[in-house]
Amino acid sequence: MASAPQPQLPLFYKDLLPLNSRDHANWKAGTLESAEYLSVTHAIPVTSDEFVDAQRHFPIVFTAGDSPLPIALFGLNEGVNTFVGPDMKINEPIYLPAYARRYPFILAKLQPDSDDMSLCFDPSSGLIGNLDDGLALFDGEGKPTEYTEGVLDFCRRFEEAGQRTKLFMEELGKLDVLMDGEIAITRNDMPDKPFIYRGFRMVDENKLRELPAAKLEELAKNGMLMLIYAHLFSLNLMRGIFERQLAQGKVPMTAEGAPAGALN
Numbered sequence: 636m637a638s639a640p641q642p643q644l645p646l647f648y649k650d651l652l653p654l655n656s657r658d659h660a661n662w663k664a665g666t667l668e669s670a671e672y673l674s675v676t677h678a679i680p681v682t683s684d685e686f687v688d689a690q691r692h693f694p695i696v697f698t699a700g701d702s703p704l705p706i707a708l709f710g711l712n713e714g715v716n717t718f719v720g721p722d723m724k725i726n727e728p729i730y731l732p733a734y735a736r737r738y739p740f741i742l743a744k745l746q747p748d749s750d751d752m753s754l755c756f757d758p759s760s761g762l763i764g765n766l767d768d769g770l771a772l773f774d775g776e777g778k779p780t781e782y783t784e785g786v787l788d789f790c791r792r793f794e795e796a797g798q799r800t801k802l803f804m805e806e807l808g809k810l811d812v813l814m815d816g817e818i819a820i821t822r823n824d825m826p827d828k829p830f831i832y833r834g835f836r837m838v839d840e841n842k843l844r845e846l847p848a849a850k851l852e853e854l855a856k857n858g859m860l861m862l863i864y865a866h867l868f869s870l871n872l873m874r875g876i877f878e879r880q881l882a883q884g885k886v887p888m889t890a891e892g893a894p895a896g897a898l899n
Contacts, residue, residue: 663769677710690869703738
């Protein structure tokens with residue numbers, strides 16, 4: 636079984652294999668009971684479709700660089716996920732982004748010169764294989780089961796949401812309302828040493844307010860304004876994530892005892 640072409644694997648995925656009825660006729664999908672694959676990830680991609688749900692639980696910011704993408708922050712420092720406990724489980728009700736929920740499956744291009752996408756999976760996950768228990772991937776005639784069809788539909792809808800997110804980000808670029816973000820958080824016991832978090836982008840509220848009334852009305856009608864405000868409201872959760880890190884002993888300090896805050 637040959638792996639799909641993978642010059643650079645997406646976040647979480649260590650390998651990719653295309654799912655097919657010839658090689659995987661009797662394979663089953665197990666239940667994902669561990670969140671270990673999330674445990675050292677502080678930022679997970681989100682689609683614009685998810686802003687309203689995600690902003691209740693996480694700050695939503697945009698990556699730095701020429702092609703920014705929206706991400707939900709599970710921690711404020713590299714390698715810190717404040718929602719995955721020592722038992723490698725998420726022990727509280729949160730909105731888990733679709734990017735993470737689709738794992739270990741993904742739609743991927745098998746040929747770089749083709750737009751066709753195939754349902755693939757990460758064989759290193761241990762969730763897909765010739766298992767004794769689990770959900771069958773194909774029936775006795777080699778046709779995808781209802782479970783597999785559901786996975787494929789979920790991955791297709793995720794790709795469609797990704798296209799809408801791309802258009803959303805392109806429109807933000809045209810509006811020129813993004814700015815380099817900086818958040819300063821001060822601990823009560825260290826009032827003179829704020830933790831400064833940079834390396835992300837956010838909407839500039841001043842630029843947003845300066846947009847022409849006609850443009851703001853247009854953004855309100857097409858739903859973009861609601862998404863922008865969901866992003867802005869979510870920034871209030873930055874301190875909450877910081878407090879979670881602090882309570883878990885995951886706020887890094889430099890050798891000199893100074894804060895070592897950084898998103899990048």
